[in-house]
Amino acid sequence: MSKRDQILATTLELVSEQGFHATSVGLIIKKSGVASGTIYHHFKNKEDLIDTLYSDLKKELGNAIINNLEQELNYKDKFILIWKNLFTFYIENPKKFEFLEDYSNSPFIRKEIKKITQTYYQSAIDFIELGIKLGILRNLPIDLLINIVFGNVATLARMVILEEIELTNELLNITIQSSWDSVKIN
Amino acid sequence: MSKRDQILATTLELVSEQGFHATSVGLIIKKSGVASGTIYHHFKNKEDLIDTLYSDLKKELGNAIINNLEQELNYKDKFILIWKNLFTFYIENPKKFEFLEDYSNSPFIRKEIKKITQTYYQSAIDFIELGIKLGILRNLPIDLLINIVFGNVATLARMVILEEIELTNELLNITIQSSWDSVKIN
Amino acid sequence: MSKRDQILATTLELVSEQGFHATSVGLIIKKSGVASGTIYHHFKNKEDLIDTLYSDLKKELGNAIINNLEQELNYKDKFILIWKNLFTFYIENPKKFEFLEDYSNSPFIRKEIKKITQTYYQSAIDFIELGIKLGILRNLPIDLLINIVFGNVATLARMVILEEIELTNELLNITIQSSWDSVKIN
Amino acid sequence: MSKRDQILATTLELVSEQGFHATSVGLIIKKSGVASGTIYHHFKNKEDLIDTLYSDLKKELGNAIINNLEQELNYKDKFILIWKNLFTFYIENPKKFEFLEDYSNSPFIRKEIKKITQTYYQSAIDFIELGIKLGILRNLPIDLLINIVFGNVATLARMVILEEIELTNELLNITIQSSWDSVKIN
DNA sequence: GATGAATGAGACTTCATTCAT
DNA sequence: TATGAATGAAGTCTCATTCAT
Known part of the structure; x- marks a missing residue:
């Protein structure tokens, strides 16, 4: 593991454990x-380090979302697949989840983020847009639908x-169904 | 306005503007x-100041939620009322909203918070519990249902x-309906 | 107990427990x-409070030293009496002992102290001086002899x-004898 | 002189001049x-800095005490040598003397100190112990004899x-004799 | 690539003291 | 006499960063 990667891994660990502002x-x-x-050999400054980590994770997340999406599936099943992809990434990578959540909520960063987000999530955006066009999803602003899901x-x-809750297959399925019910046209 | 209140008001302003860690x-x-x-005459330390503010806001929010709930309304309409109460409180108090969101995501505080939360939200918890008992809401853990809504x-x-979005009556109503559809039994 | 006395008593307690600089x-x-x-009603400032306490204790100590000294005794027995008076005061008032020791060692006070010391210890000074004159004590500077004892x-x-040691009558007597041997002419 | 040593030297100077609590x-x-x-690069905190300085000085003092002690001398002459070694170290290093005295009297440190003291003074302890065994010194607890001298x-x-006194050879010799008389069996 | 001593601004907090009540 | 809210200078320490090696 290179020094650079050690630094990134440790930062992820610390931010997820102690929070952004305590790291x-x-x-x-x-x-x-x-x-x-x-650290300053590999990164311009602390912000650059955090940004790099954030960007890396966002890209990883973006890829995780579209995993197996090339299959022939109907719209709802694709929705479920994306949902599970995202969810699985989160619970299999709790530290990355924590980091992404914590960092995203840090006010002064939000603007920069949005641009990156849009790049990596383009496939998700396209997918929602398609659902609206097909008359499957509620006619709400795309961003709102994405944010809700x-x-x-x-x-x-x-x-x-x-x-705080025990995960069972049933719980997962009902929750996904609940999420689907909130965006589909009833 | 007492010095103590001045301190609390300023803190709210700053945290909502600049974030927790930059204040x-x-x-x-x-x-x-x-x-x-x-500051140190009125609060033990910075943490105590923030905690006090958080606790105050949570109480205020708890009260806002149950506004007008004594009316005779059917279950869904009560759901809508609570939804709107919460939403109205947020958009009318954007700083308080920011603070509550920012603070809630600060990792090292979460444990203490849960206890307070439960006290102030008891009415909401009771309401959701009733909905499940009546067979109106999905049989999911109460906490999960609350967190979703x-x-x-x-x-x-x-x-x-x-x-990022323009609020219209229609948008609001559809979103509430979407939220309702996600928790009610379809 | 008047407020003033409460303050003095608490200060004694704290300085003896935590030391001068931590109080x-x-x-x-x-x-x-x-x-x-x-506090500022009764004392001009912190220094005045400490000085008052110190002065009070020195006076008390000064009185303790000459306790029973009016008896008809030979020189050595008077020496022993004074020694025991001082020692008894110390071990019966460990907090006062601690305070006096701690405060006396605080460098910036020493000058003021010397003047007060001399007033209250005049009887001890006179006694040592007499011993030298009588040819009983070594011909060393009075202050040195006093400080040694x-x-x-x-x-x-x-x-x-x-x-760190257990007090017995024998131990006390030998120690006094040791002290006496160090100042008397052998 | 390294920065670390500069810090230690300055601390010694200041504590000896102004006292522990004013530094x-x-x-x-x-x-x-x-x-x-x-400072915080080299020492964990202020306490660590002071402790390091104290420990260093104690070690130095411990070495000074046994200077030239390897000579063939009778017991009393060795006693005198140790006495003079200690005394010379003090008056040639008045700042170190002040620091050691001032710090030793700071209440909250005493426990840790005793352990260190014993290590560096082992030779002195051994010497006193020998004196008692040989029947030269009074049969008093070792610690007490050491503390007296x-x-x-x-x-x-x-x-x-x-x-407060002018040092002459005669004064020194009488004082040492006085000290010897207080511990030797008369 | 990698090190770690050095920096100094700025962090949080405590301090002795004042003053209107 | 007594109170305690208010003060702001000064306290200890952490911070992100630099640079000579």
């Missing part, structure tokens, strides 16, 4: 076992990760 | 016009506040 | 149960108070 | 000419350093 460069140095200068996934994922 | 005590001092010692409200509110 | 006015306020203003008393007292 | 980190920074961060040295050293 100092000093802490990253101590936990990753690299020298302070090494992604919000649903995050809601369940967070509860499972925090062990 | 230093120094900034609060400068903007509220009190001496540093005054509250998540829906926050999703729309955020977009409206950030002006 | 803040805030701590005195909290522990004595008086308001901050009350007082140092001996403090050495034993500290060890007994800190429970 | 702020800010003062150390200003006088040593290093940046605040540099060390107290004697400190008493004279303090007066000389504070110029």
